[in-house]
Amino acid sequence: GAVVSQHPSRVICKSGTSVKIECRSLDFQATTMFWYRQFPKKSLMLMATSNEGSKATYEQGVEKDKFLINHASLTLSTLTVTSAHPEDSSFYICSAPGLAAEQFFGPGTRLTVL
């Protein structure tokens, strides 16, 4: 099946710094990728849809200037959490769609902001 990787798997940063998370489709091209946030013991919350060559589409309530998304190529999308604060600590997961709404998920990135 299709493989999606994420890097880093775990990151700890100081409050006020920025953190970049990469999402790569390893064996297929993805013109669209999704970024999710998952709070402890909660379901996935779709943050934004990343579109190759164009601006990302953000879900209501998600700050565009705080969560910068860049989909620079058909295999790479990045999420940058700018000026991170402790409340941004979470598990971030990306996915890329396959056929008929099936999505392939990355392993996730655990962000801890001190």
Added chain:
Amino acid sequence: AQSVTQPDIHITVSEGASLELRCNYSYGATPYLFWYVQSPGQGLQLLLKYFSGDTLVQGIKGFEAEFKRSQSSFNLRKPSVHWSDAAEYFCAVGDVMDSNYQLIWGAGTKLIIKP
């Protein structure tokens, strides 16, 4: 509005016992239906999916699910659980008309296995 309901927040089952996790959806037509599993601190793995055809679908790790249109349900079953099945299980619905392929997620059911 489209929605997915997993009525059980957590379920405890003895190892070797059978399992059924419930999923109900609200959707205007036949959606694409998925079950994903998430082990602690991990990403999501697809267990099985239903697009069309046979309403009983087989997945990985011995799981199966049955699509019942009349009940708007897609319950996940396994005849005999193993301790390694302890995880969070998510039901999701895909919109056949959505070219962006977004999924609507249930809240998840945590499966606890008793020795």
